[in-house]
Each structure stands twice: as structure tokens, then as C-alpha cells.
Amino acid sequence: MSLPLFVAVSLLGTANGQSKRPPPANRTFVSKYVDEVIDKLTARMRQKDPVIADMFGNCLPNTLDTTVLFHGVDDEGLPDTFIITGDIHAMWIRDSTNQVLPYLRFVDKDPALDVMLQGLVRRHTKSVLLDSFANAFNFDGSKPSPWVSDIRHPNMTNAIYEGKYEMDSLAAFLKLSRSYWQNSNNSAIFDERWQRAVKKVISTIKVMQKGIDEYSSNPPYKFQRDTYAPTDTLILQGLGPPGASCGLSRSPFRPSDDATLLPFLVPANAMAAVELKHVGLMCREIGCEDTLTGSLGSLAEELSSAVHLHASSAQGFAYEVDCYGNSVYMDDANVPSLLSLPYLGFVDPTDPQYLVTRQRVLSGKNPYFFRGSAGEGVGGPHVGYGYIWPMSIAMRALTSTTELEVEWCLEMLKATTNSTGFMHESFWKDDAGKFTRPWFAWANSLFGELILMVADRFPGLIFNAEALS
Template sequence: MRLTRRGALLGGLALTAASRASAPAWPDRRPTRGARAFISPAVEREIARVSPRIADTKLRQMFANCFPNTLDTTVRMSTVAGAPDAFVITGDIPCLWLRDSSAQVMPYLHLVRGDAALRTLFRGLIARQARSILIDPYANAFMHDPSAPTNLSWALHDRTDMKPGVAERKWEVDSLCYPMRLAHGYWRATGDATPFDATWAAAARASLRTFREQQRRNGPGPYRFLRASDRNTETMALDGYGAPARPTGMIHSGFRPSDDACVYPFLVPANLFAVTVLRELAEVAGQARRDAALASEARALAAEISAGLASHGTMRLADGSDVWAYEVDGYGNTLFMDDANAPSLSALAWLGCVDPADARWRRTAAAAWSSRNPYFFRGRAGDGIGGPHVGLDWIWPMSLIVRALAGADDATVRSCLRTLRDTDANTGFIHESFDANDPARFTRPWFAWANSLFGALIVQLADHRPALLAEPL
């Protein structure tokens, strides 16, 4: 399929015959309509609305491939007790991650009011996430069959309290944050209180109880995790309880959003995200359920975490700059770095955790995108942030997308778009990571979170900064 269609409009100007003839053909990588897992008329209309605004032919086709990828390939719809059930896999791993599944569908929130099918998907996913949290609020990933044991080869022998239905049991603060963000986004977009039933409220309370357990004010709590591995990022220290930390009001996290183990237990971006989404949870509880007790508990916990962050969440770099730390332990030990997976320091403004104009965050983000971050890489293919999960000199496109979403200047956004366009190895999709010097080498050819996030970026630019798409890169 050729990208340029007769009569298409780019930036308000019709393509000339010469430009159509010279434009390369980038293939449509979507499954045929009959093979798509889920079809949303509103998403199809959005692709048709936004695509003509993208002058760069390859970028345009990448948007058409990526924006619907979650719906095309990862959604498994059914019913439970007569209500919709949506199981959303990550892509090439056939399990539901609480974080990923939320992030994969959130780029469609602005369309949900006008599409009944899409509302059914959101209601089904909110319900599935609630039931999953009630299986085990410490788990990050779940099986389609809630009675099935894990089939993930790397998790089969983990020393932790594995339950039926759990695919992996890495405790990550953000795993409980993302369902709160999804619920709030759906409520704000629709005013539909249907998903916020007794099961949802029970899962919300289980989440708050788990956060409080992992404040560890009175001992380590019930969670421990050990895995036999040649990678220290795959297991937790000190008999599976993690490094020691002084109680601060913040929440201990065993693992980061990358699924890598924390060095220090207080993962600052995850705690900042928790503060934000707990306040959002309070809004949903109070307005959609009229549950004043749940709302009050969520706000009180947010206040405790916020106070801990104010006292212990910052640090000074070698040049004296006051920045947010990446991890701390409450004893005064701090770690500065950033990881591509959100919540990250770079993503704080985009996630609504800080004001984009906040001076401390701007210093923090600048440091994260510099040699002060050991996981910032520069190569022939571009610049970006990676993390220990894949290794050195592997850039995650997600870091570039988040940087652009966070309100970077026009030149930086164009640079991010060019790098994203030129590092897909001509597959038409966004990958987990690529070699900083050879983008033909990449990890995870089917990674729906990154595809959805890229689609969200293009929609945001089309609506708010159209000039950045109106000319070829």
C-alpha cells in the first residue's frame, strides 16, 4: 500500500503528482480487517483524521501501523458474569501487565465517549484489573485463566508466594498506580460510573493496604522475592526483602517499571506518581461511588507520601544542582540516573506529577538527558535513555516519545521524531530498544505499549503543534 493517496492533504496543501511519484512506498503493516482482534470505529476515524496532517510519508504510515496496534493485536474480549472482560497482552508476551495494559489503551481515552465498543473495552479492562489485583496486589503480571499457574519460563521457580492466575510477582509501586490512572481517565472522559462497583472498590482498598504495608513502618511486611539468575536485577537482596531503608512515609518498591530490581527501595518517580494517582483515586471514589471513606483514605496516604518525598526525595548533583533523586533509602543515600520506562524522572511532567515549568524538574530532566545519567546513550543512530534491563548502548524509543510528550521545544521534538522514524529497522513499528549505533539491531518486534505511546504523541502534535508534522522531517 502506498502512503500517498490521490487528493490527500498535507498541512493544508494537496500533494503534487511529482511528490506522489517520488515518495517511497512504506507498507501497511496492520492485520487485515478480518484478522484484527478489536475494531473501534472511533479509532479508525482518528487515523483518517490525523494521517493527512503528517507530511513525512514514512512517519505517516508508522502512525497508521502503531496507533491501532493494541486494538489490532493484543485485546482478548469475553464476558464474566454477563459483564465485559478485556484481557490485554503486552504483545510478544501473552500475559497482562497492570502497567502495560493501562498504558496501551490510554491513548484512546479521548475517543471513548463517541464509541460504544471502545467503552465496552475500557469497562472490561477496568474489571479485569480489579479482579487481578484481588488475586494478588503484589503481582505485576497475570494469566488469562485466573486458575492457571504461570507459564513464563523465567518465573517458574521464583521463591515467592505465587498464586494461581499470577504470571509474575515482581512488586512494583507503579503496577497499582496505573489502574488508578486508567480508572480516573475513564471517569473523566465519560462520567460513566458502571465500572466502579464493589469489586473495583475492594481492589482499590487492597491497593491502599498494600501501599501501607510497603511503607514498612512496622517491619518488612509480607512480600519477599528471590529468583535464581545470572542478572542481579532479577532478584532482591537480603533474603528477598530488598535493601534496608528508614521509614519515611514513602512506599518501598522491589522493582522498577522496567521490571529491574531497585538499588534503594524508595523509587522516587514511582512515589511521585503514587501521590498523583491516589488523589485521582479519591476523586473517582468520591464522585463515582460516593465513598467518602475510601476517598479520605487515599488522600491521607497521598499526603504521607508527599511529605516523605519533600524530606527525602531530592539530592544535589556534583555541580550543586538541586534535583529529584531516582532512588533513595531515607538514610541519606541517593542514586541519580533515569530509566526509559515510565514513571521515570523524565516523564514526571507528562504524567502530571510536576508542573512542566517547575525549575527542579527542568534541572532533573536536563541532567537525565546528559552524561550525568549513566543510562543516557549517544550513538550514530541517535541519543536517548535506556536502562539496565537490556544493557549499555541500547536506547529505548519510549524515552524519546516521553521527551517529546513532555513539552520539549520544537527542534528537540523534530529530532525525536526523526530518530523514531529512522530507527524502526523499516518494520513500521516502535521497538523496545535499538542499538545506539546500529538500529537494525533491536529488541521486541511486537511491543504494544511503545506503539500506542507513539500514536499518542502524533495525535497530540496534530492537535496542539500541527506545524511540527506539516513538513517532511
């Protein structure tokens, strides 16, 4: 694989050798251990690639530096944490989970970080119990959501920022819970309330498995918005697209917050299958109710089997299906995506069916794969045609098995920050200076996670021989 034109002609995306972090006194959370890790790694990286070193130093701590809106205790005196996305002052369960994933490996080294992450697990637990169909939440109920006029069942409340049901939000709650437990071995926070939230996840996923005839007779969820954007509302008076009962669970909205074309979003079902299985194994260890442990395992197997049975063909995995025989073959940059299936743990990166899928996703056969003079990658309908999401470039590297492809992706990411030193939501395929959302913490965390992976698997890409010794 040769380096593309944008690498050869542009280094405008460099961080120009300066830290873009706020002063310590202005950071929303300080982890001394994370800062030590950054200092040690960037010192080693700087000898080989000072641009990557600067980007890593800016991106990895961005969530801690700028988005921990609150960390303290709740009314019960228990840890509580609220993390915003960046430029939107609301907490998405999916985003906030992904924002902190790179830090979980450090919880046993930093007690303050541990408590902060406990608070996020508890906040997610309360959010799921409050409304398992909502994707984003306000810090408290003191102000109404800007989407208060949405016609929705269940009804909007002031505690909810946005009420789009995205199946992957529930999977993200499970992922944060089990990932925290795996890294901390602390089971104290997984109490009766948390088990009730897990039960609500199961019941929500199961009720959304119904075929359209049964579903429409007493819909558990409806959503309509007065909008000019068709991706912001659901057809059939808020029911969403019809689907037949087949074991998959419907997700009316994608992780991009856009409405699905067909009801069963395959990457979300795959992610849920993985996380239900993990939490089932976790529950066996920490002593959850036997019925809960069994329900987690059986639902995980049902979803996984349904993905392979109804969403897999000679063309690879479909992005969405309706179980009437119709499929949407595309991919979106937002995770969970088809590209991210190995990252999610659903398949091995060398799985033949995944490789067929990957080839399609990273080609013109995917209507949202864009290639231009500034770079190439996956986008989606959320921002607009021709806009590439750096998240997809990072995910391409995270799921790659070859050093050359990882290097290629790193060069692309270096060349497309437009001198900000941060990841953006998206950039125009022919001009990285035309970008959206300069403060998008999820993408920054994903880049930080990528560099931690590279340091482990492909250290020669970012460290010189002296730093490797």
C-alpha cells in the same frame, strides 16, 4: 538545537509507505471510530510527512490490532478484557494501562470501544484483589507460570504470570480507572468490588512504607529467583534493600521489572501520589465511602510531601532513595521515570527542580543515557548497556516545551524503526538495525499518543499549511 548525524545520514527507519496492519478480519479488536481518526489524520499528515503518517497509522492501533487476547463477558456476564504486551502472552497491569491510554479520549464516540475498556478496568480490579503484589497475570489459571519456581510471599498461583511487586502497577490500575471515568462519565463499573480493590491498593502501599526493622519482622512481601541476573531477584533473603521509615513506600522492582538498588523508587511514589489524589476526587463525585475518599487524599499528600522532602536536592530529583541519606541519581526509560514527571502530572514541565532533573537525565550524568551514531536517549539495565529505548525519545518529546526539540525527537524516531514502521523496545546506539522486541505494543501506543499531542500543540510539524486550514 541542531539535527544530529543520524537524521542526516539515515532514513532506514522509514515505514516505506506501506501499512503494516493485519487485515481487518485478523485484528483482535476493531474500533471503527479509531480507524476513522487514523484515516483522517494520516491523509492530512501524508502531504507534509508521509513517513510519520505511515508510522502513526501502524503504531496507534497496534494494541487493538494485535494484543486484545480476549474481550467478551466473564462468568457473571459482565465485560471482561485481557490485553497482552505483544510478544509475551501475559497481561501487565502497567503495560496494558499504557497501551490503551490513547484510546480513552474516544470512548464517548465508540460504544464497542467503551465496553472493551470497561472490561479491562474490571479485569484489573480482579487482578488487584487476587494479588496486589503481582505485576503480570495469566488469562486464567489453566497453565502454570514459567516463574512458578520463584520463592515468593505471597505464594505464586497459576493465575499469576510474574510476581514482582512494582508500586507503579497499583498506580496504573488507579490511572486507568480514573481516566476511563473522566472520559466516559460512567460510574457504574466502580462498584463495591472496585472499592475493595482501591482499599487493597491503599493498604499495600501503606504496609510497604514500613522501615526495615518493622518490615523484616513480618514481611508482607518477599521474592527470590534462581537466576544469573542479579536484577531478577532481591537481596537479604528476598526482603530487598533496607530503608528507613520516611513516608515513602517501597517498590522492590522498577517498571522495567528490574530490582531497585534502593527501596524507595521516586517516580513510582510520584505517580502513586498523583493517581491517589485523582481517584480521591473521583470518589467524592461518584459517592464512595467517606473513609475511602479521605484515605486516598491523605496518602496522596503523604507520598507527595515525602518525595519533595527526601528525594529532592540541588542535583534534582533522585531516582531511588533509602531515607538513610543515600540516593541513586540515574533514570530508566520505562515509565514512570524522572523524565516523565510532568507527563505523570507530578510537576509542571517548567518546574525549576524538574528542569535540573531533566538536564541531568538527558546527559552523561545519567549512567543510562546513551548517544551514538544512530541516536540518543535513555536506556536501562534491563536489555543492556548502550541500548536506547524509543520510549524515552517519545517521552522526551511529550515533556518538551519547545517545537524544535519535539521535531528533533520525531526525526530520531523516524530514523530508528529499521524500516519496520513500528517502535521497538530498544536499539543499539550505533545501529538501529540491532533492536529488541519488534512487537512491543506499549511503545507503539506511546508513539501514537505523541502524534496526537503534536497534532494538537505543534501541528505545523506534521501538517502542511493546506492541511492546517
